[in-house]
Amino acid sequence: MRWMVVAPLLVLGAAVAGCGAGGERPAARTPSAADKGTLASPGSVTSPGSSAGPGRVVAGAGCNGTSVFLGEGFPEVRGTAKDAELWGLLFAKGPPPLPRGEEVKIVWRMTGEGPLQIQAELPDGTRASIAWGPEQHDSSSWRRPGQEWGTGFVFPKPGCWKIELTRTRGSGHAWLLVR
Numbered sequence: 753m754r755w756m757v758v759a760p761l762l763v764l765g766a767a768v769a770g771c772g773a774g775g776e777r778p779a780a781r782t783p784s785a786a787d788k789g790t791l792a793s794p795g796s797v798t799s800p801g802s803s804a805g806p807g808r809v810v811a812g813a814g815c816n817g818t819s820v821f822l823g824e825g826f827p828e829v830r831g832t833a834k835d836a837e838l839w840g841l842l843f844a845k846g847p848p849p850l851p852r853g854e855e856v857k858i859v860w861r862m863t864g865e866g867p868l869q870i871q872a873e874l875p876d877g878t879r880a881s882i883a884w885g886p887e888q889h890d891s892s893s894w895r896r897p898g899q900e901w902g903t904g905f906v907f908p909k910p911g912c913w914k915i916e917l918t919r920t921r922g923s924g925h926a927w928l929l930v931r
Contacts, residue, residue: 815912815927820847829926831915836864836922839896840915849931852907855883858915863898864922872905872915872928880913881906 821828827847831838842850843857850856862868868888872880885903892900907913907930916925 815929816914818927822847829928831917831924831926833862833922833924836862836919836924837897838862838917838924838926839898840926840928841894841896842928849910849929850907852910852930855904855906857902857904859889859892859894859900859902860886860917861894861896861898861900862917862919862922862924864919866920868899868901869918870901870903870915872907872913874909874911874913876911878909880908 818829818831821830825841827842827844829840829842831840839861841859841861842848843859844850860868860870868886870882870886872882883904883906886901887903889900889902894900905915910930913928913930914925915928917923
């Protein structure tokens with residue numbers, strides 16, 4: 753009976769883990785006490801020390817440490833930012849890896865000031881095509897801090913893509929795995 757529970761968890765961990773050093777995929781992890789403030793459903797905001805929304809889990813580290821959050825809605829990523837807070841909502845059929853050669857819609861929420869500039873690049877210098885955006889959204893049901901923009905990317909190659917977002921005040925990035 754124990755094997756029937758563990759096997760699906762191992763498959764889920766392998767499916768959502770990102771790339772690490774040497775191309776290895778880190779194992780999925782369970783939420784820690786430090787994660788409690790970030791484990792919210794897309795429709796809610798939590799703060800450190802508050803309880804997480806139902807069904808929300810940290811599925812594993814994405815490329816280079818970007819956490820992927822799964823739950824009832826679309827997968828979310830929390831980016832690393834300076835003078836800002838950064839979140840991405842992945843309009844994908846499942847968690848990363850994202851498909852290459854297809855348009856992928858990603859909605860971003862970022863605090864700070866000024867217009868948003870965005871680019872996606874592999875470590876070898878290859879850039880993703882921006883199919884559209886960033887388009888600022890005036891209203892939304894996704895509740896994360898900051899202003900919201902929609903983007904459409906086409907990633908031409910598999911790998912760990914660094915998405916860089918810059919505003920007049922505030923900058924950040926998130927890493928996304930593409931198959």
